[in-house]
């Protein structure tokens with residue numbers, strides 16, 4: 001599998017699980033977008049040494065996963081490819097914060113290590129939440145929800161079209177790269193010169209396709225915007241979900257549950 | 267480089283969202299005035315092109331390393347700044363949603379870093395004037411090189427600023443910048459060369475592409491300056507507020523509920539929660555009033571560090587482990603329940 | 614079409630004087646080598662391209678910038694590449710796109726979508742995203758997107774490319790049962806033989822023959838001039854017309 005194969009199959013698997021019927025999938029996309037945003041803000045709002053307090057959020061993720069159809073392997077795989085950025089920048093923290101912070105028996109952990117771990121924790125929590133959103137909702141439904149939440153139509157149309165043709169163009173790229181690797185087996189990657197014509201060809205084809213797609217739209221009476229015909233409906237279940245979700249987030253944020261539980265047990 | 271959720275404080279993330287929303291609104295309005303009927307299909311396909319084009323990793327000549335297209339400048343050259351900015355926004359959004367590149371909270375910042383600087387500064391102020399009316403290969407290359415380098419440098423500086431102001435990474439500003447600037451110089455140079463090469467390639471068969479009329483209007487400089495100031499001010503204020511108040515959220519909640527001038531946590535929401543908990547006596551020896559370590563740590567003028575207390579650490583860890591087990595249990599039980607058809611519904 | 618010429622902006626001449634008249638209810642095949650101009654003719658009839666010279670009329674309407682809306686309401690064009698035609702997130706939304714643009718009430722939109730999908734045997738695909746369809750399913754759905762508009766004139770560009778024999782057979786039967794005007798551009802001469810009474814043979818942007826399908830497609834010399842071959846069914850065996 002080439003990296004592109006992998007990227008495309010990742011797209012396909014998220015998309016496929018979003019289209020399966022599941023309790024989380026049945027909720028209104030707007031409700032899920034709201035709770036996800038709340039989740040992300042909550043994660044970001046913790047101090048960089050509050051390593052343990054955000055942990056109960058995992059319960060929310062785990063429940064969400066269980067109520068969706070996302071295969072655990074694709075979720076785990078994505079999370080395992082940890083963001084190089086977060087690690088690259090977080091790993092300096094131990095250098096700049098040598099002060100002791102935690103003592104576990106005879107071992108003392110410095111503040112820098114705690115904040116480094118906290119960066120990884122933030123990354124994993126946030127990414128898992130977004131993958132849950134997409135894997136239970138689908139990009140098109142999220143885009144439609146964003147439209148209802150006030151994002152301009154132009155941008156929503158743009159998101160929908162982009163997502164539609166990513167699959168077509170990614171398949172073209174993949175065929176190009178395969179053709180390249182068959183004819184230049186000794187090179188793992190094309191050179192700049194080859195890439196110029198690859199990208200150039202891809203661009204010309206995309207432009208030509210844009211003209212045909214535009215013509216196809218016109219032939220069916222297109223007048224400037226894509227009209228969504230699938231109605232979104234906010235039901236009681238959605239309201240309960242938002243209330244429960246945001247309530248739980250507030251609880252985790254305001255009360256240090258792990259320590260409370262720990263104290264209780266000792 | 268994508269700014270990441272993991273390095274971002276809510277204040278900076280929010281400021282990024284505000285700024286990018288303003289630019290989206292501005293661009294939308296400009297495009298609505300332009301009314302190019304072919305625009306939606308063209309923008310959609312070019313967005314998909316950039317997304318797919320970024321999948322082509324190539325060898326950078328002279329080094330062993332690899333790079334890929336960024337696309338912002340190429341889009342601006344083909345579509346004009348406003349449409350290009352919206353396309354870039356959509357590309358970044360889909361990347362954040364599908365690949366977790368950067369993340370949703372950081373999306374606003376990324377749109378600013380990778381969209382605004384290239385489309386609204388580098389393109390109109392460098393690329394366009396340098397290319398001029400009669401684009402020769404040399405002019406086009408120089409223009410693309412300069413515009414891409416400047417655009418990406420600004421983006422890199424913005425990443426460093428956003429990270430430092432957020433305060434989650436402890437990398438000092440200067441160190442981080444010294445690390446980012448040269449890398450992005452290289453990335454920018456490659457981006458410029460690839461952009462020029464691709465533009466030359468396509469304009470050799472379709473020369474009209476470079477000279478389409480865009481909805482450009484007057485340059486955005488004044489708007490930009492105002493925005494930079496406003497965002498800077500807002501971000502700075504919010505972060506200052508967040509760092510001087512041990513727990514910005516609780517303090518804000520306390521203020522809004524109008525209870526006290528003093529930011530004593532026991533008067534805020536957490537105080538109410540604590541009292542409620544004391545009453546229900548579920549957690550008898552746990553008091554929310556005794557400041558947890560994170561709160562002590564960032565008090566403005568106290569000794570910065572708490573003494574490491576084995577007791578608290580241990581109970582926290584213990585609780586953490588219990589919570590994780592609980593999470594795992596919740597997930598497995600729910601999945602098991604669903605697989606047994608409990609709560610399943612037929613559509 | 615009367616004396617239609619068309620030149621692309623890059624200077625390549627796609628049509629060099631095309632004349633023909635098609636009456637209501639006719640089924641017409643359009644054959645010719647790659648690049649002969651088949652797609653270009655169809656795009657002119659749908660008002661996507663406007664003739665550089667000459668006149669195109671659809672029904673009572675001359676095709677021009679001001680009549681595009683009327684013309685397109687009558688003409689349904691199924692594109693050569695179904696990926697160009699399917700641009701919405703799901704099959705249902707794609708088929709509903711045209712009716713929604715006509716501002717029909719939602720229940721009627723739904724009904725039309727159901728009918729159109731049933732017509733091409735794709736009812737079960739409704740909620741699937743277009744990018745997860747097979748080539749043949751894509752073609753079927755692309756056809757449905759046009760049928761949902763209830764066109765008077767149906768233009769099909771290579772409708773049988775990539776179809777399995779059964780689906781192709783179904784398409785042929787279906788084309789025979791469609792009562793309105795239809796024009797089929799295809800390299801599949803057997804399909805044209807089976808579903809069109811009349812055929813136009815195109816070479817290098819000109820019509821070099823126009824007549825009953827059977828007599829044209831059995832004329833080996835004519836087909837060779839157009840860069841084509843006898844339909845497979847007529848190759849290698851003595852010509853025994855059976856119809």
Ligand SMILES: Nc1ncnc2c1ncn2[C@@H]1O[C@H](COP(=O)(O)OP(=O)(O)OP(=O)(O)O)[C@@H](O)[C@H]1O
Pocket residue numbers: 208621622623625626627645646647648649650651652653654693
């Ligand atoms: N976008 C375009 N720009 C320039 N020339 C074009 C364009 N599209 C088609 N042509 C040229 O116009 C001529 C007619 O093309 P057309 O697509 O109508 O052929 P066709 O008969 O449909 O071919 P095929 O059987 O391959 O589909 C060809 O010579 C082609 O090269």
Ligand SMILES: [Mg+2]
Pocket residue numbers: 651652653693770
């Ligand atoms: Mg054709």
